[in-house]
Amino acid sequence: MTATMSVLIAGRNARELEELEQMLLHQPGLSPSRRLITNGHSDPLHNVTELPDALVFCTTGAWEHELQSLDERPPQGRVPTIVTGPDNTAIMRTAMRVGARDFFTFPVQKPELLESLRRIAREIQPSSEKSGDLFAVINAKGGSGASTIAASLAHSLVARIEDRVALVDMDLQFGHLATAFDLQESGSLIDAILRADNMDAVALEGHMAKHKSGLHLLGHGSEQLVVSGDVDERQLQKLMLLLRAGYDHTVVDLPRQIDGITGILLEASDRVLVVMQQTISHVQDARRLLHYLTRYMGVPPERIGVVVNRWDKKLALTTADIERALGVENLTCIPNDYARVAESANLGVPLLEAAPSSVVSRSMVHMAESLSGKKVVQQSGLSRVWRKLAGA
Incomplete structure (x- = not known):
């Protein structure tokens, strides 16, 4: 000391x-x-x-x-x-x-x-060590699939990059990420925020649901009604510091709203992923959200990525059209495979486990590589068995 x-x-x-x-x-x-x-x-x-x-x-x-x-x-x-x-x-x-x-x-x-x-x-005491990355995922328009993207990204970072990852469901009223992994919601998010002053990494991990892959999930599954005004912003900031200190990556699934809580997380994120779909109405809402992020919240454009979910090359609206309308470059397109994604969600099995060779799974692994700056870890049969046993 x-x-x-x-x-x-x-x-x-x-x-x-x-x-x-x-x-x-x-x-x-x-x-x-x-x-x-x-x-x-x-x-x-x-x-x-x-x-x-x-x-x-x-x-x-x-x-x-x-x-x-x-x-x-x-x-x-x-x-x-x-x-x-x-x-x-x-x-x-x-x-x-x-x-x-x-x-x-x-x-x-x-x-x-x-x-x-x-x-x-x-x-x-302040630490000189680099903290983990914070990735925020938010819908440009309701129902665009931000929760699916956040869950798949977090799972890909664990299962293929083999990093230590926390997934945070910040939808205080209708969060449901636990069901994507067949986990029981513990309602621990609010409790963790309240106790952030008195927690260390070990205590924080005790608040989280654990998936067999090694992914740790923090969400709010309580029937108690909570609004953003109930959350102490200073405590939330401390919780984020704990998460970043304990995990290589923290993926936060944000509700589609701009308030003090989402503002803290968006401004602090290393990367903000705005999720939209391939329609004019999605483009209009994405343009408005990008305006809010850059103009009012001061998020640098280079920290923002636009993800087009359920992409279909046969539709009239092209990537060039979307890039031109939004004033962005290098869209990330996640191909449409609705049936497999829906089946995965209904079963509570991550898509990378249910259909590892699907176009969506491959696209999400590529996104994980890009965001982490690391390549997929090649696994032998023995290492896969060991990881499964370690995650149990």
Whole structure:
């Protein structure tokens, strides 16, 4: 740890606080202090004007109220937290549920506590390492197939490029990407956003549904009505930083709307894929969306790609017509194979598994190569078996 990290040790047992403070005193990169809670509040950060970088919270017999107080803090008032308490599975599980990074029982082992704090320090200090790519996929017109493109792209990046990939379904009300992989929606997206301040890569992965290919999916499958105004934009930005730090590529399927939430993701994306189909009405809507992206949101044109889904060379509207109308070059055309794509979606089997030689599958793998800058990994029969076992 190069920069000094402030650590507040709080609780109601003065002996425990003193013991922990002695462990952390004179440790490089740590500035510990302690706070004996005597004001009747369970919240260890009640009336703390300057939040510490990390909190070590010593629970007591009133652990349910104490941990609940952590869970009830607003997102901007949370800090990475380590919890100590009696050797009790219920306490440990509750601590993890409310966002604790680690749980230790007394007597706390000094090396384990220091290692936990070092992990927190690495997360909150700026990193010089390159973060993973962020690809945003959005429909120019409703029903153009952006969700199918996002799912197929993410799966191709995992299955053929063999990169570590997260797929995020940002449709808060009608998201359905989990069904494309025959996965159960966990409703964890909103929870992950709320807990972004207190999560590390391991905790984030616990919120995600896992496909056997190795793809990780984060979506909102709850019946609870959520609108974009319910999402804390600062927390969403932190979640995206966590995703980019933990994955080679993050593919985000966006709803067809421009608001604060989609704006954050579109502006931060390394590549925005605008999905349309081969009709005049799609061209008109795509032109309007491109105008919004470049004029009002400041997305550079070179970061925007136009994808024509269900392309049919027999139709009168040509690629040259679309490029001229939109003022773009190098369209990406995904050929029409509606029957196979629909069957794949109904079965919950990715098209690359159901029909690996189809024209759509080949086009999506080519897109994955282009966006990742990598070539398809040639797999032997043994490696395919190993990957299947590892993903199970």
